[in-house]
Amino acid sequence: MPPFRLVWKNLLRHRTRALLTAASLAVAIFLLCVLRSLLVVLESGIKASASNRLIVQSSVSLFVYLPESYEAKLERIEGVERVVRWNWFGGYYQEPKNFFAQFATDVEDLFEVYPEIELVEGSQEDFFGDRRACVIGSEMARKFNMRVGDTMPVIGGLFPRTDGQPWDFRIAGIYHSVKPNVDNNTLFFHADFLQKALESGAANGPEGVGIFVLRLEPGADRVRVAETVDALFAGGPQRTQTTTEAEFQAQFVSMVGNVPFFVGSIGGGVLIAILLATLNTMLMAAREQTRDIGVLKALGFRDGTVFGLMLGQSMLLTGVGGMGGLLIALSSEQFFAQLLGTAFPGYHIAAETVVEAVIATLLIGVLAGIVPALRARKLSVLTALRSVG
Amino acid sequence: MALIPLSYNLRSLIVRWPSTILTVLGIAATVAVLVGVMALQQGFTSLFRAQGRDDVAVFLRQGATNEGDSAFTRERAMILMKTVPEIAEDEAGRRLVSAECYLAVRRNKTGGGGETNVPVRGVMPMSFVIFGRDITFSQGRNFTPGTDEVIIGAKLAERIEGARLGEVLQFNTTPFRVVGIFEHDGPFSSEIWGDHDRISEALERPVYNRVIAKLKDETDWPELVRRMDQDPQVPSKLLTEREYLTSQTSAFSFVLSALGVFLAVIMGIAAVFTATNTMLTAIAARTIEIGILLSMGFRPHAVFLGFMLEALLLGIMGGIVGALIVLPLNGIQTGAMNFQTFTEVAFAFRVTPQILFGAIVFAAMLGILGGAIPAWRAARMRPTEAMRRG
Numbered sequence: 062m063p064p065f066r067l068v069w070k071n072l073l074r075h076r077t078r079a080l081l082t083a084a085s086l087a088v089a090i091f092l093l094c095v096l097r098s099l100l101v102v103l104e105s106g107i108k109a110s111a112s113n114r115l116i117v118q119s120s121v122s123l124f125v126y127l128p129e130s131y132e133a134k135l136e137r138i139e140g141v142e143r144v145v146r147w148n149w150f151g152g153y154y155q156e157p158k159n160f161f162a163q164f165a166t167d168v169e170d171l172f173e174v175y176p177e178i179e180l181v182e183g184s185q186e187d188f189f190g191d192r193r194a195c196v197i198g199s200e201m202a203r204k205f206n207m208r209v210g211d212t213m214p215v216i217g218g219l220f221p222r223t224d225g226q227p228w229d230f231r232i233a234g235i236y237h238s239v240k241p242n243v244d245n246n247t248l249f250f251h252a253d254f255l256q257k258a259l260e261s262g263a264a265n266g267p268e269g270v271g272i273f274v275l276r277l278e279p280g281a282d283r284v285r286v287a288e289t290v291d292a293l294f295a296g297g298p299q300r301t302q303t304t305t306e307a308e309f310q311a312q313f314v315s316m317v318g319n320v321p322f323f324v325g326s327i328g329g330g331v332l333i334a335i336l337l338a339t340l341n342t343m344l345m346a347a348r349e350q351t352r353d354i355g356v357l358k359a360l361g362f363r364d365g366t367v368f369g370l371m372l373g374q375s376m377l378l379t380g381v382g383g384m385g386g387l388l389i390a391l392s393s394e395q396f397f398a399q400l401l402g403t404a405f406p407g408y409h410i411a412a413e414t415v416v417e418a419v420i421a422t423l424l425i426g427v428l429a430g431i432v433p434a435l436r437a438r439k440l441s442v443l444t445a446l447r448s449v450g
Numbered sequence: 451m452a453l454i455p456l457s458y459n460l461r462s463l464i465v466r467w468p469s470t471i472l473t474v475l476g477i478a479a480t481v482a483v484l485v486g487v488m489a490l491q492q493g494f495t496s497l498f499r500a501q502g503r504d505d506v507a508v509f510l511r512q513g514a515t516n517e518g519d520s521a522f523t524r525e526r527a528m529i530l531m532k533t534v535p536e537i538a539e540d541e542a543g544r545r546l547v548s549a550e551c552y553l554a555v556r557r558n559k560t561g562g563g564g565e566t567n568v569p570v571r572g573v574m575p576m577s578f579v580i581f582g583r584d585i586t587f588s589q590g591r592n593f594t595p596g597t598d599e600v601i602i603g604a605k606l607a608e609r610i611e612g613a614r615l616g617e618v619l620q621f622n623t624t625p626f627r628v629v630g631i632f633e634h635d636g637p638f639s640s641e642i643w644g645d646h647d648r649i650s651e652a653l654e655r656p657v658y659n660r661v662i663a664k665l666k667d668e669t670d671w672p673e674l675v676r677r678m679d680q681d682p683q684v685p686s687k688l689l690t691e692r693e694y695l696t697s698q699t700s701a702f703s704f705v706l707s708a709l710g711v712f713l714a715v716i717m718g719i720a721a722v723f724t725a726t727n728t729m730l731t732a733i734a735a736r737t738i739e740i741g742i743l744l745s746m747g748f749r750p751h752a753v754f755l756g757f758m759l760e761a762l763l764l765g766i767m768g769g770i771v772g773a774l775i776v777l778p779l780n781g782i783q784t785g786a787m788n789f790q791t792f793t794e795v796a797f798a799f800r801v802t803p804q805i806l807f808g809a810i811v812f813a814a815m816l817g818i819l820g821g822a823i824p825a826w827r828a829a830r831m832r833p834t835e836a837m838r839r840g
Contacts, residue, residue: 078727085723092716121622121653122555123567123792124518157515221513265521297623298654302556315564327483331717334479338724341472345731 063366068373082342083382089335090386090418096324097414102405103314109242110306117273120302126269127299140281145170148271151219163248165255174276183209183234192254194233198245202235220266244406339429343375347433354437355445368438375430383422454756469728476724477768477816480717481809485776487710493800498699501636502692509661512685517552521657526684530661536669547663548576551650554793557610566794569641572649580664590615590630595645601630603639605796624652640796701790718816725820733824740828741836750829757825765817769810
């Protein structure tokens with residue numbers, strides 16, 4: 062019966078050394094989890110995109126508006142079930158750094174086209190009936206301490222009011238999105254409220270529609286519908302670019318830069334540095350235990366057992382360190398989620414991240430322990446007993 | 451007080467080179483990451499801040515946070531251009547003022563990297579007079595006013611498709627021919643410039659986004675800012691071009707700095723643990739030597755200082771190695787999306803002496819933190835025990 066307790070005892074012989082190695086491993090794994098989670102957040106918006114929605118935007122620029130007349134034409138295209146418009150409002154609450162998204166939209170169609178947006182407080186009828194009403198995300202309601210019935214004054218950045226006052230919206234509902242592609246930090250209000258204000262001269266700003274979101278009929282061919290839309294408007298007045306929702310989200314992510322590469326290279330560097338450190342510890346341990354291995358073999362324990370004991374020490378050490386790092390990452394999840402609230406909404410440690418952390422830990426354990434373990438296996442009894450220190 | 455000779459520490463480091471290298475690499479990796487991220491941040495901010503002109507005033511619509519938000523109708527822009535008395539004139543008596551329209555348009559990146567947003571600026575001929583020698587042409591010539599020609603900033607020309615001399619860029623339904631590539635040390639080298647009338651028409655934006663002007667030397671700046679803010683006809687927000695550019699970079703710059711600090715701290719902690727580990731092992735292996743030193747008459751604090759010095763040396767070496775690893779990045783062109791303006795900006799990594807100095811100081815600190823405990827242990831050894839144990 063292999064003396065498993067030796068694995069444990071040998072590590073504890075040099076408590077400080079083992080602790081420090083495990084600690085640096087914990088820090089490294091923690092960092093990897095955080096970096097990986099940032100990546101996951103960026104990708105999650107893309108992954109959760111609906112497959113039955115298309116986004117129609119100007120092919121020239123994100124900031125160019127499409128004529129309103131396009132809406133009727135889009136509804137008539139075969140395969141399109143509903144059309145809803147989204148206009149980026151570009152305002153802020155109290156200070157420019159309180160940044161969040163606001164959209165003017167066709168409210169009656171909004172919930173149909175986006176079933177993942179669910180009202181947790183307030184009612185749709187109330188929202189539809191009052192032109193000055195708005196709904197806000199649950200995260201935003203929490204952050205600014207707002208409730209149904211409160212007024213939310215939004216200072217118009219892109220659409221300033223001519224009287225210099227903020228836009229006052231009455232909160233008719235608070236929504237919660239069950240999927241990460243719509244965050245809980247957005248304000249939606251009536252598009253015709255904005256339009257009437259522009260027409261009457263109460264506000265200034267670009268006319269037209271920012272993007273149209275198309276909800277497709279079940280079984281419609283996305284590619285064909287997208288091509289039809291772009292062909293329809295190829296002659297102008299504004300050429301369009303129609304993409305799936307996933308591609309639309311991806312366009313924002315790719316604009317941030319080559320994040321996967323950046324994260325990957327830092328992660329790789331950290332892993333290599335930690336591997337070297339752990340390997341060093343294991344080699345030192347092996348050197349010290351040369352005599353003991355000789356004794357074990359003389360007593361009759363097999364080469365394979367000795368190999369296992371050595372590798373076991375490495376795996377135990379890295380296992381403790383890795384799990385420690387994972388625990389730190391998990392317990393700090395809430396902290397980071399709040400810290401990165403608006404920039405990286407929905408920060409969380411995904412199951413894949415945990416799996417990757419475990420794999421990285423196991424890999425380091427094996428790689429750091431294999432050389433000492435093989436050496437221990439091949440060690441002849443006489444050489445081992447004869448060695449000094 | 452006799453200090454342990456430096457040669458002892460130095461030679462120990464050389465003799466036990468595997469541990470030395472391990473510790474140095476750990477610290478070097480941390481320093482490399484820190485310097486890399488800070489070089490990115492410096493490259494980005496210096497592009498904007500250093501090149502912003504103090505003598506060029508930028509008029510934006512009141513309440514606008516950037517050019518994209520700001521809009522002046524033609525009439526209002528004309529009023530600003532013609533009536534503000536502080537605007538300087540050149541020798542020929544022309545007012546040094548220009549109105550520009552601005553839009554971020556989609557272009558494909560070269561090499562199939564996807565799409566990006568690129569700033570297009572419609573300018574009047576006066577813009578070139580105002581910026582004078584800041585803008586020079588490396589290829590081709592300037593565009594002819596009133597025609598469908600454009601010029602492209604040199605940095606951008608390499609990063610997007612269809613931007614070389616003689617090629618044609620299409621904006622909406624109108625084709626524009628690239629007739630020149632220009633150099634600018636600041637953000638304009640990531641922009642496409644064309645005639646304001648033709649660009650507004652092609653993009654269907656009949657408004658101007660900003661008015662720029664050179665002001666007379668004796669202008670009372672605070673008074674002018676206040677007056678324009680309360681102007682009844684065209685209330686505007688007034689900034690120097692430098693202030694404007696600085697405001698456009700603050701968010702991204704902050705994010706990069708925060709990222710750099712975060713990574714440095716986390717990796718630093720791991721590096722310190724590794725350093726302490728290796729030094730503890732080194733001390734354990736050198737127990738006999740320490741015993742000899744102590745019994746020779748060196749006081750404990752000399753031993754402590756000696757080992758702290760060794761740790762400091764390790765830190766500094768780690769810092770230098772880390773800096774050397776990242777130094778080749780200096781000057782390498784890269785690009786990023788400035789999410790404040792939502793446009794692609796091309797800039798180069800910039801490793802400044804301050805960054806290097808700060809990084810090496812940081813590395814030295816890591817070394818000292820890592821060496822504190824081992825040095826303490828070494829100093830507390832009793833000579834007889836030490837010589838017996840080894």
